[in-house]
Amino acid sequence: MKRMTVLAGVTLAALVIRMAPAHAAPDTDGSVYVNAAAVTGFSAGERWHDNFCRGADWCLTGDFNGDGRKDIVRFEQGDGADVYVALNQGLGFADTGYKWHEFFSPAGEMPAVGDVNHDGKDDIITFARSRGEVFVAVSNGARFVGTSQNWLTGFARGNATPAVGDFNGDGCADVLYFSNDGNADVYVSLSTGSSFTSPRQWHGDFSRVGETPSVGDFNGDGRDDVVTFAGGNNATVYVALALPSGRFGEATRWHDWFAPWPEVPSVGDFNGDGKDDIVTISPTGDTYVALADPTHSQFYGLGWVWARGLSDTNDQWVVADVTGDNKADIVNFWSNGLRPVP
Ligand SMILES: [Ca+2]
Numbered sequence: 001m002k003r004m005t006v007l008a009g010v011t012l013a014a015l016v017i018r019m020a021p022a023h024a025a026p027d028t029d030g031s032v033y034v035n036a037a038a039v040t041g042f043s044a045g046e047r048w049h050d051n052f053c054r055g056a057d058w059c060l061t062g063d064f065n066g067d068g069r070k071d072i073v074r075f076e077q078g079d080g081a082d083v084y085v086a087l088n089q090g091l092g093f094a095d096t097g098y099k100w101h102e103f104f105s106p107a108g109e110m111p112a113v114g115d116v117n118h119d120g121k122d123d124i125i126t127f128a129r130s131r132g133e134v135f136v137a138v139s140n141g142a143r144f145v146g147t148s149q150n151w152l153t154g155f156a157r158g159n160a161t162p163a164v165g166d167f168n169g170d171g172c173a174d175v176l177y178f179s180n181d182g183n184a185d186v187y188v189s190l191s192t193g194s195s196f197t198s199p200r201q202w203h204g205d206f207s208r209v210g211e212t213p214s215v216g217d218f219n220g221d222g223r224d225d226v227v228t229f230a231g232g233n234n235a236t237v238y239v240a241l242a243l244p245s246g247r248f249g250e251a252t253r254w255h256d257w258f259a260p261w262p263e264v265p266s267v268g269d270f271n272g273d274g275k276d277d278i279v280t281i282s283p284t285g286d287t288y289v290a291l292a293d294p295t296h297s298q299f300y301g302l303g304w305v306w307a308r309g310l311s312d313t314n315d316q317w318v319v320a321d322v323t324g325d326n327k328a329d330i331v332n333f334w335s336n337g338l339r340p341v342p
């Protein structure tokens with residue numbers, strides 16, 4: 001989810017968000033904190049906004065005005081389904097957040113971010129899984145335009161897990177879905193810049209039911225790959241690399257033990273070498289990172305603590321480089337995390 005995540009100029013949707021327990025109490029004031037990536041750790045959190053994301057809001061990151069800095073976006077979902085953006089001003093996000101769309105991604109849909117037309121400005125995407133439809137509104141730098149532009153049908157129905165990435169490396173963000181059923185299929189629809197092509201199967205056995213799949217460029221070739229976290233008491237991590245021929249290669253085990261239950265992992269390039277790494281935050285906020293080493297087909301680093309007490313289970317957190325040093329940071333929305341998790 002939950003990448004956002006920045007790869008070769010494309011912002012991925014960070015679809016992975018921490019679940020909220022019933023007793024959620026603190027961290028509810030809507031603040032947005034940034035924990036910046038340093039060399040082998042995340043800095044203490046700095047407040048970049050004092051009231052942006054609450055309750056059922058769905059909050060993500062992206063560069064919406066094309067200035068090279070990652071901004072934040074809030075999908076209010078519900079009946080109004082307004083979309084607000086707060087722009088990155090260097091050490092904070094612009095004060096109040098500004099309405100960039102009147103109706104996009106109502107309740108039940110899954111919003112995401114990516115530059116679908118390769119103009120340097122991130123656009124918004126929403127997956128209406130009940131109907132298998134995908135809608136896009138593109139950024140003009142000041143708002144998202146195009147109301148209810150349906151870019152694709154017959155995609156990511158039911159319990160399928162959609163994601164955004166540039167899987168063929170042409171600079172336009174594409175969409176895929178993990179079937180999340182007994183077939184364990186992965187289907188990709190490439191962006192033409194104004195629509196998505198019909199879904200094609202890129203893998204036939206990747207990410208079984210109960211696993212947590214995501215996307216990222218783990219070998220740094222500009223094409224986004226897929227990863228799946230087994231979680232549970234197994235906690236293996238498998239990667240399948242995107243091939244120039246237009247499919248994902250063989251699934252390979254890249255880590256033996258990462259993000260056991262109930263942790264929820266995410267993806268980002270934390271050391272700035274152009275290859276996406278993996279991160280997980282424990283229920284007590286201990287934050288672990290393992291770094292991509294594509295030469296040896298592995299994420300290395302077992303039990304590397306990059307921060308303690310970074311997040312708690314009431315927060316929504318996403319991964320994005322908001323400080324502009326090419327190292328992905330943790331953006332922590334103190335929302336009370338009431339938004340339904342897919
Ligand atoms: Ca765009």
Ligand SMILES: [Ca+2]
Binds near residue numbers: 166170173174191
């Ligand atoms: Ca593409």
Ligand SMILES: [Ca+2]
Binds near residue numbers: 217221222224225
């Ligand atoms: Ca790749």
Ligand SMILES: [Ca+2]
Binds near residue numbers: 274277291
């Ligand atoms: Ca890296």
